[in-house]
Amino acid sequence: MKIHLLPNRSRAGHVTFGGYWSRGEAPADAAFALADASGLPIDVQSAPAAYWSDGSIKWSTHTADAFRIGDEAELSVLPAGAPVPSIGRAVTVEETEDHTGYIVHNGVLSLIVPKPGGASKPAIAMNVMRGDVPAADRIYPVFDLERRDASAEGTCETRSVTHYEGVIDAVTVEQSGPVQVVFRFDGRHIPNPRIIADHTATGPDDPVDMPEPSMPFVIRLAVCAGEKDLKLTHTFAYDGKESRDFLKGMGIRVDLPLTGHAHEHHVHFQTDNGTFHEAAEMFFGNHWDQSPAVLRRQLDGDLPDAELTENLRKAEADLPIWNRYALVQDASSHFRIVKQTKPGCCELTCDRGSRAPGAMAVTGTSGGVMIGMRDFWRKYPGELEVAGLGTAAAQATAWFHAPAADAYDFRHYDTRTYTYTCYEGFDYMLSTAYGVAVTSEATIRLLDAMPKGGQVADFAAQVDRPAVAVGAPEYYHAKRAFGEWSLPAAPDDPSVKPSERWLENELAKAFDYYKAEVEHRDWYGLFDYGDVMHTYDPARHVWRYDVGGFAWQNTELIPTYWLWTYFLRTGREDVYTLAEAMTRHTSEVDIYHFGPLQGLGTRHNVRHWGCSCKEPRIAMAGHHRFLYYLSGDARVGDVMNEVLPVDLTIKRRGKGGDGASFPVDGDLMPTRSGPDWSSFVSNWLTAYERTLDPKYREWIERGVNDIAAAPFRLISGPSFMYDVKTKDLKYMGEDRGTPNQHLQLCQGGIQIWAEVADELDLPVLREMLVEEGSFYTLSAEEKLRRCGDEELAHRPFGWPSLITEILGLAATDTNDEKLGRFTWDVLFDTVLRGGDGGYNPTAYTRDGGGRTEYDIPWNSTNCTSRWALGVIDNLEYIRQWLPDEVPTEVTGGDFFH
Known part of the structure; x- marks a missing residue:
């Protein structure tokens, strides 16, 4: 490969x-x-x-x-018995002599990873050495919680901020060399009784007593052979009460032993206008030896303490020492750098700008560290801070949520739902953030000297856009990785039809539009970056960010599959970047990792966790396995394990399907073949291929056989009775009233079942897909002739634009040219009737003037993701029936936006 x-x-x-x-x-x-x-x-x-x-x-x-x-x-x-090439420089792990921790060596650095209870203070690393030079005393998580207590009238709040300390409950060596060692730390935060800030408005003086949340975390530490980098992946999970527990600060801290005097301690911040650089004590002021030339030598690291003049030594005793510096990215387009001499004194603003790359260096005479945070401005508010810079014991902190910013508010936007007007599911409130998570990445690099030139900039770029290694689209396509999808035609192939060229161009424009919208609409922030919005509002020229179920997408109609499949066929780095960000977001923020909703995700809403509908399809492994298999991301592997017992979660809740209340009879509960059971299958397939545990295959086969035994097989869907204990599906009879036959398929059912049929060699499942695809668009009379069931024949099989992949699959397997051409009519119709010939943004100016902006008024993400996947898959299935030219008039079916 x-x-x-x-x-x-x-x-x-x-x-x-x-x-x-x-x-x-x-x-x-x-x-x-x-x-x-x-x-x-x-x-x-x-x-x-x-x-x-x-x-x-x-x-x-x-x-x-x-x-x-x-x-x-x-x-x-390698052939069996062939020697494995030797590793030149290895990273090793061994237990300490007293068995209280692990010693890691990689050729250029060493450190100790303490076991729980193996250190006087909790840490993920201690005694970090660069050769024989101490580089860091301790690395550990930090957390600040803001508590708000409302007055009886609900108009005023008492606010207090409490510092929490990280406690490590378990340490696991997940990988043990020779190229890389990875430790996993599972822990929680416990409150320090000391309240570190108090902002009291009118209201009660004393906080109301309530149990303290633990705010669990998972941290991974990776060390590679011959590298001076410590790579950290930090996952924070919320187990607080939204009405009073607000996220104030969250990060990783490094205790640094800085050698030399205060004037030899330096801080560098990388900004969008070069590198900001100062020392804790600077030789520039109202003194004849404090000249710009002297300061330049100091900042160049060319003024050793031994060369200070007598006058400079006198001045040294009478200069302010700036012990604390912080770079705060408080919005996606604004940062500030501040400094402070000591607590209780004001902060001075040093610099401002738009987007800081997110890298800081802190050094003394024998070196120090650089700390970089990935997606720093994209996942604002972030902060890089050093305290004690002028001392021998500094603390450098990478804050994934900046304490200097407003605390994050997990509350819903209202105290009720709006089901009639805002597409919000059910009347009962179930907006809860309890169990959601967010993952951040940082790198600590050990330095043997103060960085110079573009060293901090290069480090920031490496952390923010790390290397990605992949195969070629042709390789993945030939081996049918992740199922069936098409490759683009060669640009210089004269046999390619104009209609196909047009479709490829529209696919590119659709992606480029969403890539631009992320920037245009500022879809950034710690809990937002990676998601896109659901439906556009042409009247206001905004996405419906404030309208119930029309705001954040939350994997609705699988945009994850669209982006990843589009990457597989194009190999474009910008597509990978957007797909990676979407997976990181949807696998953390949109789903529940523990608690009573574990394994479920939240349907689209104004808040990512806001909708009353909690469903397995939002969280299923199928969304996440692309990134897991392409990059080996261990955190995504955790998530796919966490969603496995989702059927048990639904059973415990006494809920079924779309979150509605259903009676549960023993171990039986109503379950749709899709997208409920299909989501179970997505989880089971992933677990089976990761472990080869036969029970997961048995569960899948059992359900496939149960559906095959139903009178009309998959066409009978979507409702079955599901036995949580045996994993059987029991036929419930036909329901003429269901309008949601398309939901059985459009939430990933087609992709999941087609891949399962191939991987597990279940031809009956492929046959049922073909059968349903062939049946879907028939007239009621023809349906009745084929099935002989009045209820089934007259059930609405709506919105074929959402399920064109199954139409194309059926057409190719049955050689049905009429169905194939109809499928292309639907796909062209979807885009051509939407606007002026496809994904062509139109210009507008807001009322009152302003700059010219662009939008696609007819667009929705549901439409785009389903259309794009339909085109990508059907260029593989039914390319032969593609019309030569782009149709000028099409009547192929519905128009869904």
């Missing part, structure tokens, strides 16, 4: 990537080799990630030096 680095990404550091193999190509115990373009071996650490049912490896995960991979490298399966 040939791999390459994506452009516009870093080419430095180590990168973890996925390898994909045909059935039987890589035995379960296979070893792998990696070689650069000239055939020289590259050190690589490999592990299986998923298996075929015959036990051979389907996906493998590999870690290697990105610089060595370069433009192209070859990943291969």
